[in-house]
Amino acid sequence: MAMRAGLSFHRAVLCAVFGLVSWALAAQGARVPTVSLTEGPFYKAGSPERADLAPTGTPGRLVTISGTVYDQSSRPVPGAWLDFWQADGAGSYDASGFRFRGHLFAHSSGRYRLSTVIPGEYPGRTPHIHVKLRAPGGNVLTTQIFFPGNARNDTDPVFDRSLVVTMSPDGASGRIDFVIPARRL
Numbered sequence: 001m002a003m004r005a006g007l008s009f010h011r012a013v014l015c016a017v018f019g020l021v022s023w024a025l026a027a028q029g030a031r032v033p034t035v036s037l038t039e040g041p042f043y044k045a046g047s048p049e050r051a052d053l054a055p056t057g058t059p060g061r062l063v064t065i066s067g068t069v070y071d072q073s074s075r076p077v078p079g080a081w082l083d084f085w086q087a088d089g090a091g092s093y094d095a096s097g098f099r100f101r102g103h104l105f106a107h108s109s110g111r112y113r114l115s116t117v118i119p120g121e122y123p124g125r126t127p128h129i130h131v132k133l134r135a136p137g138g139n140v141l142t143t144q145i146f147f148p149g150n151a152r153n154d155t156d157p158v159f160d161r162s163l164v165v166t167m168s169p170d171g172a173s174g175r176i177d178f179v180i181p182a183r184r185l
């Protein structure tokens with residue numbers, strides 16, 4: 001009985017400490033970094049710098065994805081590098097060239113804006129766009145973003161609810177922010 005009481009007390013102290021730490025982090029505007037997800041097999045380094053990935057006349061639904069890149073102290077990260085790659089509207093990756101591959105840099109406000117198409121499904125995966133992010137002088141964070149309302153979101157083992165883009169009512173634009181470590185650890 002004494003041991004159980006001791007454990008309960010111990011747990012209560014731990015909870016109190018955890019709560020205080022969480023409160024202190026929140027008070028400083030601290031943010032949890034964006035969830036990292038697998039790179040997958042289709043990444044190619046050396047993409048061209050561009051904010052529009054969709055060639056003229058390409059199949060698929062055009063969409064603009066935008067948001068802000070923050071550090072863990074909720075400060076925007078000007079000049080953050082974002083390298084995107086995705087399947088085209090028919091679900092195919094370009095293995096020989098750089099179609100639907102491109103990188104850009106966040107503006108002075110930390111904002112970024114990408115024009116592309118909603119990627120098609122390919123076997124085993126729900127539609128997604130891959131992205132690598134890095135603050136100037138920081139570590140690379142690799143993740144993926146997803147779209148709401150896809151039936152396959154729930155069965156894709158990589159899918160993460162925190163990385164679903166918020167779409168505008170007309171479906172023409174989506175918004176998602178990222179949180180990345182600001183400095184190399």
Ligand code: FE
Nearest residue numbers: 040042128130
């Ligand atoms: Fe993929």
